[in-house]
Amino acid sequence: MDMEKVNSMDFGEFVDVFGNVVERCPLIAAAVWSQRPFSNSEDLEKHFFAFIDALPQSGQEGILRCHPDLAGRELQQGTLTAESRREQRGAGLMSLDAAERLRLAELNAQYRARFGFPFVLAARLSDRAAVPGELARRLQRPPAEELCTALGEVKKIGRLRLADLLGAAGLAGP
Numbered sequence: 186m187d188m189e190k191v192n193s194m195d196f197g198e199f200v201d202v203f204g205n206v207v208e209r210c211p212l213i214a215a216a217v218w219s220q221r222p223f224s225n226s227e228d229l230e231k232h233f234f235a236f237i238d239a240l241p242q243s244g245q246e247g248i249l250r251c252h253p254d255l256a257g258r259e260l261q262q263g264t265l266t267a268e269s270r271r272e273q274r275g276a277g278l279m280s281l282d283a284a285e286r287l288r289l290a291e292l293n294a295q296y297r298a299r300f301g302f303p304f305v306l307a308a309r310l311s312d313r314a315a316v317p318g319e320l321a322r323r324l325q326r327p328p329a330e331e332l333c334t335a336l337g338e339v340k341k342i343g344r345l346r347l348a349d350l351l352g353a354a355g356l357a358g359p
């Protein structure tokens with residue numbers, strides 16, 4: 186992994202490239218930049234995750250609240266970030282019928298009412314058939330456990346986005 190280029194980025198470049206590794210949380214990339222140089226992609230990823238883990242619960246819940254619902258209003262309105270649009274489209278969430286969309290909207294509303302943050306799932310590791318069942322299952326979980334599970338999904342999304350960025354931007358080594 187050609188981390189030399191990553192380690193040579195100034196603050197602005199780094200946040201431009203990595204600012205949406207965690208959905209709509211460029212602050213995390215801004216903080217991680219100061220941890221350079223990174224020895225490899227795993228080291229870079231570790232610093233993103235360590236920042237999330239070190240946050241107080243209010244901050245961790247804040248990260249979750251920055252995520253657009255799956256197949257929600259933002260998808261309908263076309264205001265998703267490029268990454269999120271790709272992920273949701275890849276999971277087939279752009280081709281739901283009205284009944285599927287309504288079902289997800291109801292489950293998302295129940296989930297948000299119970300936990301105070303949106304249901305977050307790494308859409309690239311799931312698909313339209315699995316999402317409602319997974320949402321219904323996690324809806325029953327204890328709040329403390331569900332916070333950990335949701336943050337785990339944020340990390341899965343971040344890991345996949347980092348892999349895209351390091352691979353696509355010609356930063357991938359042999």
Ligand SMILES: NC(=O)NC1=NC(=O)NC1=O
Nearest residue numbers: 269272304305306307308
């Ligand atoms: N609420 C969510 O889970 N949102 C998302 N998951 C993804 O993988 N991309 C999203 O936008």
